[in-house]
Amino acid sequence: MSAASPPEKKSGLRVRVQKLGTGLSNMVMPNIGAFIAWGLLTALFIEAGWLTGIFDSLKDPDGWVAEIGGWGAYEDGGVVAPMITYLLPIIIAYTGGRMVHGNRGAVVGAIATMGVIAGADVPMFLGAMIMGPLGGWLMKHLDGLWEGKIRPGFEMLVDNFSAGILGLLLAILGFFGVGPIVEAFTRAAGNAVDFLVEANLLPFTSIFIEPAKVLFLNNAINHGVLTPLGTAEAVETGKSILFLLETNPGPGLGILLAFSFFGKGFAKATAPGAAIIQVFGGIHEIYFPYVLAKPKLILAAILGGMTGVFINVIFATGLRAPAAPGSIIAIYAQTPGDSFLGVTLAVLGATTVSFLVSAVLLKADRNKDDTDLAAATASMESMKGKKSSVASALAGPEHQGAIHDIVFACDAGMGSSAMGASVLRKKIKQAGHQDVTVVNQAISNLTDTHDLVVTHEDLTDRARQSTPSAIHVSVDDFMSSPRYDEIVEMLGRTNVEASDQPDADTGHGPRHAAGTATAGAAVAAAAGTAVQQSASEVSQADADTGGNVLALESIVLHGSATTAAEAITEAGQLLVTAGAVDPSYVDAMHDREKSVSTFMGNGLAIPHGTNDAKVSIRRTGISFVRYDQPVDWNGKQAEFVVGIAGAGKDHLALLNQIAQVFLDADQVARLRAADSPEEVSHTLLVVDR
Incomplete structure (x- = not known):
């Protein structure tokens, strides 16, 4: 839909950088073992290495000790220099070529990289990545x-x-063209880093690096810039501070420790375990959801990162090779003997500052609700572009057993939730889960008896207070949210797994056995909200209300409103004119919109009143307005506006039918082309889907 275009454009650059970073990471990460081997060889056999000093202290009349001590040195006859000059760039290029075109692409990419290696005097990681x-x-x-x-x-x-001829041509291109260019860039970037160090400005790089990590732009920075530049510096000096700019676990550790002491609910409970994963496992993305849930904590990460870099600058510390993953174990393994103190103080300093700033921000937070890590994790995975194996533990308590009872909740339990429940129910039934019920309710009527609760992202915190034991899923598009497909996928996994281990007496999984009575009672109590009527039932519901739930007089083909507020008033006045509601109900429709948007997706908005406004409803009524020029609905384009006033449950079947219409592109086209209220009514009420 065109409504989604503006956000996509805004995030387009970030997405492209993420894709670039992912590509660079996919070339480097499979070969990290080679980097570690090179780093350990460097630690052992360079002039100031651990074993070199031992060999030099031994008397060696026959020369055999000197021979052993020299085989790993940088000079001729050693293994360290060939590894950094040839092996590492070539295997990176081989991996990159294979990612694009299998083994043939890998071979040609490796041949081409020999050209840039021979055409430059610095390690050609950037050249290999090209x-x-x-x-x-x-x-x-x-x-x-x-x-x-x-x-x-x-x-x-x-x-x-x-393959041979293409490799030859690319090797020549690399030797005379790409190699010298990359060498010039590497030296210029190295000079820029030297300037930042000499001017004491290097700590300020954390202003960019720490937010970039949370936005998953760190791979482009780390593997595209810091690793090549740091490796070139390490060849000359034996270590590089650049390897510590992004990998310091201190900023994330401080945030997680602050949540452990001052957080709330599930966030506080999971923070200690996340801290262990982040520090020792080196998986920094485990703390990203905590920052995304409380964005102001990025300030703590920045200040902590700046502190760590500042201490590293003071102590002139660095690592011999990249530390990947960013585990404290990997960091210490690559730390030269003269940098252990500085690296340790840098981690402790970054942790302390990040912890103190996070503690102040969390204590000053006026929002007393539990931190919604599930929504933050979903947001993080959306930015990452795939599921996070470690952060999935933050999505909420692990659901035990099958999922049979799903409730879609909104503020009034009238329009949004009914439409969303209808769409989700159809997907679930099409997937073959006939034993799963999907009902809609007002949040105020929720009880902690449901297996899974779906709400608009702005209402999830409220729903979680009433149903803490349920799985919670947040959506922002009621008609076409990708989270619906994730729910169906979850059902395919959990319900099958639960059915594999039935209870000996009941034949059901443990969760279902324990919750059948309560869940069944809830479903029975809300049976009228299940909205499972067919097209004939819609017609019957219309007849029961005098045939005017959607009166022809309440259908407008050319709306006059130009803003969302005007459109709400226009749809509401049609309900007032039809005698369905009191005039005060229109004000309640505006109040409802201020709390949570009623834009459904697929060009449809369904404004309706708050739960308290039901006293203003005289009878069930629905209005329909079509706009020649879509109305801006908080950044999304609404072409059709359906005003809703539900006195009881008789409007739910009609909402179900409307939802099915707007999921069908052909039916939407019919509504768009309709030239009479009768045709609109026929499309919405009569057509069997």
Whole structure:
């Protein structure tokens, strides 16, 4: 939908940088073991290495000790220099080429990288990250040119020579073009880093690095810039502070410790375990949801990061090689002997400052509700572009057994929840989960008897207070939220797993056995809200209310409103004119919109009153307004506005039918093209779906 375009444009640059960072990370991370091996060899055998001093102290009349001590040195005959010069760039390029076009792309990318290695005097990590994927991409397109056109028996000849010739050309390009350019960039960037260090400005890089980590832009910074520059510096000086700019676990540790002492609810309970994962496991993304849930805590991360960098600058510390993952164990493994004190103080200092700032911010937080880590984790995974294996533990307590009772809750339990429940119910039934019920209720009527609760993201905290033991799912688009598909996927997993371990007496899973009575009672009590009527039941519901739930006089084909507020008034006045509500109900519709948006998605908005406004409803009524120019509804485009006033439960079947209409592109097109109220009424009420 065009309504989603503005947010996508705003986040387009971030998404592209994330994709770039992911690509760089995918080239580097599989080869981290080689970096670790190189770092350990460096620690053991460079001039100031641990074993070199031992060998030098031994008397060696026959030369065998000197020979052992020198095999790992940087100078000729050693293994450290060839590893950093040839092995690491080539395996990075090989991995990048294989990502694009399998083994053929990998081979061409490795050949091309030899050109940039020979054409420059600095480690060619950046060159490898360019030439590897480029070689794979060109090989892929060349293969596509003659795919299916080679005579039988000549395939191997063409494949081998095409790869060899392309590799040759790219190696020449790398030697004379890419290599010198990357070398110049590397030296310029190194000079910039030296300037920042000399001017005592390096700590200020945390202003960019710490927010970038939470937004998953760190891979582009770390693997695209810091690792190549840090490696080049480590070759010359034996260590680099650049390896510590992003990997210091202190900022995240301080935030998690603050939640452990001053957090609330589930966030406080999970923070200690998250801290262990972050510090020792090195998975920093475990603390990102805590920051996303309380965005002001990014200040603590920044100040903590700046403190750590400042201490590292004072003590002139650094690491021999990248520490990946950012575990304190990996950091110490790459720390030279003269940097242990500085690195330790940097981690402790960053942790302390981050903890103190986070503690103040959490204590001063006026929001007394539990931190919604589930929504924050979902937001983080959305930015990451995939599920987070470690952060999934923050999504809420693990649900035990099958899920049979789902409730969609909104403020009034009237319009939004009915529409959302209808869409979700259809998806669940289509997936074959016939034993799962989906009802809609007002949040004020929720009891802690449901397996799963779905709410608008602005209402999740309220719903969680009434149903703390349920799984909570937050949505922001009632008609086409991707979270519905995640719920269906969850049912396929949990219900099957629960059915594998039935109770010996009841035959049901443990959660279902324990909750059948309460859940069944809740479903029975809310049976009228299940909204499972067919098209014939819709017609019957209309007849029961005098045939005017959606009167023809309440259908407007060319609305006059130009803003969301005007559209709410227009739809509400139609309800007043039809005698369905008192004039005060229109004010309640505006109040409802101020708390939570009634935009459903797919161009539909369904404004309705608050739960308290039901006293202003005389009878059930629905109005329909179509706009030639879509109305801006808080950044989303509403082409159809359906005003709702539900006195009882008789309007729910109609809402179910309307939801099915707006899930069908052909039916929406019919509404858009309708030239009479009768045609609109026929499309909404009569067509069987």
